[in-house]
Amino acid sequence: MVFNSLEFFIFLPIVFVLYWFVFKKHLKAQNILILIASYIFYGLWDWRFLSLILLSTIVDYYVALKIDSLEDKHKRKSWLWVSVIFNVGLLGFFKYYNFFVDSWVDMVSLLGYEIKSTWTLRVILPVGISFYTFQTMSYSFDVYYKKLKPTNDFLSFAAFVSFFPQLVAGPIERASNLLSQILNKRTFSYDQTVSGLKLILWGLFKKVVIADALAPMVDDIFTNYATYPASTLILGVVMFSFQVYGDFSGYSDIAIGTAKLFGVELMSNFKFPNFSRNVAEYWQRWHISLSTWFRHYVYIPLGGSKVSKLKSVRNICIVFLVSGFWHGANWTFIFWGGFHALAFIPVFLMGRNAIYKDSVVGENTFFPTLTEIGQVLLTFSIVTFSRIFFRSESITAAFGFINRIFTDFSYGTYNHPMGYRMIDYYILIVLFVIYEYIIRKDERSPFKFKSKVVRFVIYTLVILLMLLFYDSNVDRSFIYFQF
């Protein structure tokens, strides 16, 4: 079941009504309802993969209890390894097995040996596996680092692992935030529910109007890049930048909004990354839950920035490469991660990686300064350039794409593959950037305007634009589901 489907809009009110009207007084019943609803939500994709979620839940539930019951550091660590090996093993098998086999065969053939590989398997990648395995692992880590006491309530723990609003594409929650909310009684709040509904609306807008509307053009340009002039390729990758942002941040908004309907607050996953002033700020604003996960469980355990500069640089490289690899079993993602490491290291070495941590562009004024505009444009260009690797089917295609931009620069007008007016899309992107700039200070309140009339007009406009750009022929699944 996907958020932007009719099934979800039937499913959600039913679960909402049962949750607040039928099981309102019983926390346990509410959690069981969440668990059942989540399993239905996931099972409608492929019920067979529910067994993987259940298995991951059972393993980490017992591992955490075991870690907590032990005092011996080595034994605790051994149990932590059980969780890591199990979850990474699951990921490795379903997501990376074929990649490793193919890469091995390629490497051997480079050395002059010929192997006829029959080892690759026909494995379907279970939706959301990268997200829930990281979430369950974080629980075992937190218990291991004694930041959290494990729960004895298996059903609530299972509800935490499979919580349907964020099960398939995050935000990847830490147990200290989500599990504690699931274990405690939630009360209905009008403001929280309304805020959730607004986020759902804004998320749908980003998905339907920005991501889905740009998708046919991006697909066309990346598939036929060899036939297009450089100007079109640049247009394609800029559009992809907006598409992937609209798609993933739209998904995250719907997830956070949906969780709010059940009295649960999830962490923010996006904070207007397109207005970042350097790459470090970008990573504080883009896919925050994943960056936080890597910071807590990879970067800091490796020593973080409290070691020598050289080791810190090594740690940064590791985090970005692993993060790239997390996205998919393809060299394109590893290059993407490596590119970001290269872009991040100079900012880190200049000590500018945390200077924008608590501010936004145009912090005290409405308009940004010229310097800020320059910084934002430069960061956007760097990040957008990296997305050539992210979007390309193969590393050869990515370099072919880049090569065409730099060695064969030419200009040509681009026509929409379906024949639609291009100007509609250019205006749309400009208006979207302006609107996001206006609301840039609070990612949780996309419609924070005092006047009720203004709010009403904006709601209507948002829905109208969704209708004007809705395309029933576009594949409506979310990009990050593949990860």
Next chain:
Amino acid sequence: MKKLVVKSTFYLILILLMLEVIVRVFHLYNELPEEYADENGIYKWYPQQVGYSVYGNRRQVYTEYKINSSGYNSYREFKPSKDKFELALLGDSYIEGFHQNFNKSVGNKIEKKIKDIEVYEYGHSSNDFADQMHIIANNKKTFDLIDHIIIRIKYEKDLRRKNYSFVVRQPFFMAFRKSKLVVYLLNIGAMESVKELHRNILSLKNGSNDKKETQKDTQINEDALFLDNFKWLTTKYDINKDKITFLIDSRKTSKEFLNYLIQENFNYIDHAASFEKAGKKPTTLIFDQHWNDYGRSLIANDIVNYILKNKIYKN
């Protein structure tokens, strides 16, 4: 909770009203004329209606239609006589032409190329070959006066029935079509999932019959079925092979069917070649497969060439 229900209902109604107003003011909705079935069960539009057809989310196609006294979308009245040359075009929505201005139709384009010819376009959405046969048979006097008839056959759709029978056509969501917002939503495909759900509920209600039927359908060789239906209908209505020509697209028609047409001396115009020659230049609309202005010009050219080449019309 009460506050939430009351306020969200209020906002929802207000937003829907606002959208209804916007859709009406900017005329984003498709205006379909009113339909009726005559005493012979032939679907027509009530005469003398004028209005605008709108297609695309952002009103990318905005065209005028005009229903004549015979109940078809045409700029001219159908008044055949012995002293004129008349050509009838029969078909579905492609011939009906709500996707174009009524004065830019295929018929109109033919008339511009051949002097003193009158083209009568008997096009009505959803009509199939059985319907066309039924129309000709039930308007014998008129069609006897018409000099030549061209029937467009959309192979994959038009030959599914062996016999004509009156089918009640009830547009989906009829009760709500007074709302222009609903009409707009239906046009842009935003209600497809609701339609699908509705179909699923109906098939559940009717047991698994529909499913069995579908499975059975797929098992039958469709090409054989289409050919069989065509044979049956042409024999039943005893069609005049000299007077009737079929307009087909050989790219989408089975070889067996084409061979049968040749073998039995049925005349046909194949527009596949001219469409292929068009290369990258689009011959259909953006949103669906209906011919655009260029596509209609190609069809008109093919028909004109055929008529002149075969001396059906003599100057």
